[in-house]
Amino acid sequence: MVKNKLKVAGIGVTSVALLVAGLGAAPATAAKSSLVVENVFQLTSTDPARSFEQTGNMINHALYETLITYKGGDASQPVPAIASKWRYNSNATSFSFTIDPKAKFSDGTKVTSADVVFSLNRLKNVKGNPSSLMDGLTVSAPNSKTVRIATEEPTPQVLAILTSPAAGIMNAKVVRACGGTDAANAESADKALECLKKKSAGSGRYVLKSFNLTTEVVLDKNMKYWDGVDKDGYDQIVIRNVPVNVQRLNVIKGASSIAADLSPDQAEGVGSKVNVIEGKASNVFFFYLSQNPAFSDATKFTSNPKCIEAARYGINYDKIVRYAGRGAIQAPGIIPSFFSGALSSKDAIKQNTARAKRAFDACGIGDTPVEIGYWGDGGAVNGLNFGSLAALVAEDLQAVGFNVSLNGAPIAVSLPLYRDNKEETGLWLWGPDWPDSTNYTESFSPGTKVGLRMGWQAGADNLIESLRQQAAVTTDPKKRAVIFSRWQKEMNKRSPLIPLVQPASILVADKSVENVKDHPIWKINLPEITKK
Amino acid sequence: MKPVPVLTPVTKTLFTGTGLTPFIIRRLLTAVVLILGITFIAFSVTQLVPGDPVAANLGQSAYSDPDIVAAFKAEYGLDQPVHIQYITYVGNLLQGNLGISLSSKRPVAEDLREFFPATLEIALVAVFVALVLGVILGTISAMTRDRLPDQIIRVFSLTGVSMPVFWTALTAFYIFFFVLGWAPGTGRLEPGAEPPPQVTGMYTVDALLDGDFATASQAVSYLLLPALVLAVFALGVITRFTRASVLEILGNDYVRTARSKGLPERVVIRRHVLRPALLAIITIAGVAFASLLAGSVLIENVFSWPGLGQYAYKSAVGLDLPGIMGVSMIVATVFIFMNLLVDVLYRVIDPQMKDSK
Numbered sequence: 001m002v003k004n005k006l007k008v009a010g011i012g013v014t015s016v017a018l019l020v021a022g023l024g025a026a027p028a029t030a031a032k033s034s035l036v037v038e039n040v041f042q043l044t045s046t047d048p049a050r051s052f053e054q055t056g057n058m059i060n061h062a063l064y065e066t067l068i069t070y071k072g073g074d075a076s077q078p079v080p081a082i083a084s085k086w087r088y089n090s091n092a093t094s095f096s097f098t099i100d101p102k103a104k105f106s107d108g109t110k111v112t113s114a115d116v117v118f119s120l121n122r123l124k125n126v127k128g129n130p131s132s133l134m135d136g137l138t139v140s141a142p143n144s145k146t147v148r149i150a151t152e153e154p155t156p157q158v159l160a161i162l163t164s165p166a167a168g169i170m171n172a173k174v175v176r177a178c179g180g181t182d183a184a185n186a187e188s189a190d191k192a193l194e195c196l197k198k199k200s201a202g203s204g205r206y207v208l209k210s211f212n213l214t215t216e217v218v219l220d221k222n223m224k225y226w227d228g229v230d231k232d233g234y235d236q237i238v239i240r241n242v243p244v245n246v247q248r249l250n251v252i253k254g255a256s257s258i259a260a261d262l263s264p265d266q267a268e269g270v271g272s273k274v275n276v277i278e279g280k281a282s283n284v285f286f287f288y289l290s291q292n293p294a295f296s297d298a299t300k301f302t303s304n305p306k307c308i309e310a311a312r313y314g315i316n317y318d319k320i321v322r323y324a325g326r327g328a329i330q331a332p333g334i335i336p337s338f339f340s341g342a343l344s345s346k347d348a349i350k351q352n353t354a355r356a357k358r359a360f361d362a363c364g365i366g367d368t369p370v371e372i373g374y375w376g377d378g379g380a381v382n383g384l385n386f387g388s389l390a391a392l393v394a395e396d397l398q399a400v401g402f403n404v405s406l407n408g409a410p411i412a413v414s415l416p417l418y419r420d421n422k423e424e425t426g427l428w429l430w431g432p433d434w435p436d437s438t439n440y441t442e443s444f445s446p447g448t449k450v451g452l453r454m455g456w457q458a459g460a461d462n463l464i465e466s467l468r469q470q471a472a473v474t475t476d477p478k479k480r481a482v483i484f485s486r487w488q489k490e491m492n493k494r495s496p497l498i499p500l501v502q503p504a505s506i507l508v509a510d511k512s513v514e515n516v517k518d519h520p521i522w523k524i525n526l527p528e529i530t531k532k
Numbered sequence: 533m534k535p536v537p538v539l540t541p542v543t544k545t546l547f548t549g550t551g552l553t554p555f556i557i558r559r560l561l562t563a564v565v566l567i568l569g570i571t572f573i574a575f576s577v578t579q580l581v582p583g584d585p586v587a588a589n590l591g592q593s594a595y596s597d598p599d600i601v602a603a604f605k606a607e608y609g610l611d612q613p614v615h616i617q618y619i620t621y622v623g624n625l626l627q628g629n630l631g632i633s634l635s636s637k638r639p640v641a642e643d644l645r646e647f648f649p650a651t652l653e654i655a656l657v658a659v660f661v662a663l664v665l666g667v668i669l670g671t672i673s674a675m676t677r678d679r680l681p682d683q684i685i686r687v688f689s690l691t692g693v694s695m696p697v698f699w700t701a702l703t704a705f706y707i708f709f710f711v712l713g714w715a716p717g718t719g720r721l722e723p724g725a726e727p728p729p730q731v732t733g734m735y736t737v738d739a740l741l742d743g744d745f746a747t748a749s750q751a752v753s754y755l756l757l758p759a760l761v762l763a764v765f766a767l768g769v770i771t772r773f774t775r776a777s778v779l780e781i782l783g784n785d786y787v788r789t790a791r792s793k794g795l796p797e798r799v800v801i802r803r804h805v806l807r808p809a810l811l812a813i814i815t816i817a818g819v820a821f822a823s824l825l826a827g828s829v830l831i832e833n834v835f836s837w838p839g840l841g842q843y844a845y846k847s848a849v850g851l852d853l854p855g856i857m858g859v860s861m862i863v864a865t866v867f868i869f870m871n872l873l874v875d876v877l878y879r880v881i882d883p884q885m886k887d888s889k
Binding site: 246249 | 581582583584585586587591592593594595597599600604606636637647706713718719720723834838842843846849
């Protein structure tokens with residue numbers, strides 16, 4: 001009995017001691033310099049061939065180098081990474097890359113052309129989310145220093161595609177030891193996924209220390225980095241999954257180094273201890289009207305050009321930009337402001353209610369009910385809530401005469417409806433798969449990915465489709481810019497697509513952190529960040 | 533030749549007797565059937581949702597590539613008819629295989645081993661705090677009926693029950709972390725800290741087992757605030773239940789007799805009031821504990837606590853059927869186990885119940 005009482009007392013004392021210690025415990029100061037980046041995770045793994053989400057891109061950009069890359073926040077001028085030089089033929093069907101002889105993986109092994117072929121073939125054959133980047137590309141290695149990429153058709157966007165973190169070059173020997181393969185049956189035969197959550201196999205400035213899908217991913221500095229270890233770089237980077245409102249408190253308090261997801265409103269009043277780095281988001285929000293007249297009573301009319309005109313000129317774009325907050329701009333076209341051929345603000349559609357009402361009358365839809373589909377369970381990107389945005393658009397359309405109702409649904413429900421062309425009208429966004437304007441001409445023209453989602457079949461508009469073809473085969477940057485610009489202007493005249501807004505992208509960073517840049521593909525340039 | 537009895541007398545007693553052991557065996561057998569039933573309901577309900585797991589899990593380009601879509605469907609068995617998917621699932625389940633999660637791409641059992649202990653850890657602390665404080669406050673409230681202490685406790689318990697949990701969590705985080713600096717922040721350990729070797733999955737326990745008191749202390753510091761916030765609702769409920777039970781018992785003749793015999797008030801309360809009140813308190817504490825486990829999603833989100841709630845949310849948003857099924861089963865198992873525990877405790881506390889089946 002006495003023994004039991006003593007035992008209970010012992011447990012009690014230990015518990016109280018721990019509680020007291022816990023209450024007073026401030027986080028211990030780590031000897032290593034540590035960069036803590038907070039982000040709402042969009043992450044599945046750190047296997048480049050399978051990861052295509054924003055957080056995954058951010059992490060893989062630090063772990064795996066690509067043949068070529070971009071510096072800072074730029075997404076237009078490729079610079080050497082593993083490849084020290086490259087060239088391509090005039091019709092952009094054959095690309096040759098010379099591997100930097102100094103390039104080494106984090107285990108000290110030299111990077112060879114065989115590793116590049118393995119990595120890119122594996123990307124293609126595992127049939128993961130980013131595998132479509134390799135559509136139409138064939139990779140070969142004429143010798144140990146050279147990689148050749150051939151395309152079936154002229155593909156000037158190859159350089160942009162190869163900067164994607166998904167095209168990160170992996171140590172073939174390490175990945176094979178993990179059960180990986182680049183064989184044609186890699187979709188079932190490749191078993192490297194779990195292993196690549198425990199260790200990385202790249203040549204980047206950082207190596208993977210630990211991976212947790214819902215809490216944090218920890219990277220350690222690659223102390224054998226082949227291009228010289230950056231003394232000012234952080235010893236460790238911790239990327240944590242934290243809700244947006246908590247990110248704000250943490251970065252102001254100094255508990256984290258960078259908050260990656262604050263909206264312009266949330267970035268107001270963050271104080272003098274942090275820097276606000278403002279850029280333009282790569283996402284463009286747009287509205288569309290279904291061109292599938294057989295889908296519903298409403299789409300018999302929404303496929304009428306007059307109905308599209310009524311919607312295009314009925315929307316109050318200024319109001320939407322005001323809602324999007326500081327740094328947002330009206331999207332004059334679907335191509336974001338920093339890509340080749342982006343339109344200027346003078347090309348943007350201006351609200352013209354009288355014209356919209358005339359077009360509405362000519363369209364003949366009358367009071368036939370029309371639904372707007374969108375991500376409706378509180379879905380928000382760059383601080384913009386789809387539901388609020390849809391309400392603003394609906395208000396303007398109602399003012400013109402449309403009998404509009406909102407039909408938001410959770411993403412798992414609304415996304416398939418949009419992707420399968422089962423919406424009468426929809427409000428969505430597009431973020432680039434690769435940083436080149438062909439991503440837009442190849443996705444929004446009639447008969448392409450989003451074109452079909454809008455029910456816009458191939459053959460629906462000869463001029464727009466011809467401009468798409470021209471963009472795909474033209475390699476001269478100036479000529480390409482002209483074509484992209486013209487393609488967008490024609491889209492603004494006749495397509496069912498109505499670009500709405502390009503929001504700001506905000507990073508809030510502690511003042512001790514330097515060289516932080518917002519990037520359209522990997523969000524934050526982690527390997528380039530240094531401490532003061 | 534004598535017919536062989538299907539059940540020997542001993543076996544028969546085990547299944548049909550009125551003692552505690554037959555009772556537990558019967559309940560455990562029922563639990564297996566219940567869990568299978570729950571798998572069917574969870575599976576059917578998930579199928580009724582008009583979403584598409586392929587669209588929810590593949591990117592915008594991948595979804596437009598028929599090869600990638602076919603590979604994804606084949607990998608997760610989504611190319612099979614629904615009834616075959618269910619039969620396959622149950623077949624695998626009986627072999628201990630809960631399937632592969634669509635969102636984490638690893639076995640659901642492994643996911644649950646990681647996420648469940650995190651939730652269990654805060655729920656255990658929360659229910660302990662709620663139970664101890666709730667019984668004390670409820671008793672004080674009843675003993676001081678309609679006087680100032682009672683009024684204050686009633687206001688607090690009502691507030692605890694009525695406040696939305698995400699609001700409580702955000703407010704607590706703002707005050708104790710941002711303003712006062714008493715709480716260390718979000719997560720289970722400080723950024724980049726090495727977790728203790730996994731034994732139970734509860735960092736405080738694992739760190740102690742590892743003899744790592746610094747990590748144990750750090751884990752406690754991160755655990756306290758989310759656990760206390762989680763306790764707020766249960767504390768309100770237990771306080772109100774205790775108050776009501778104690779008030780009801782205080783009116784009984786045997787309590788008046790005990791007092792008139794001159795027994796000290798604390799003895800009257802401990803022996804004649806709290807003991808009978810325990811039945812109601814145990815019931816509500818059992819339900820509260822199971823609810824805490826299942827309903828911690830908002831708190832886990834605010835505190836970036838990698839628990840079952842976050843996993844359930846991620847699974848639901850991604851229409852990750854194996855993940856949803858795994859969570860449903862574990863929550864169902866907890867509810868069934870807690871009900872069983874409450875019933876067993878009833879029988880221990882109230883011997884009159886021993887004769888009933």
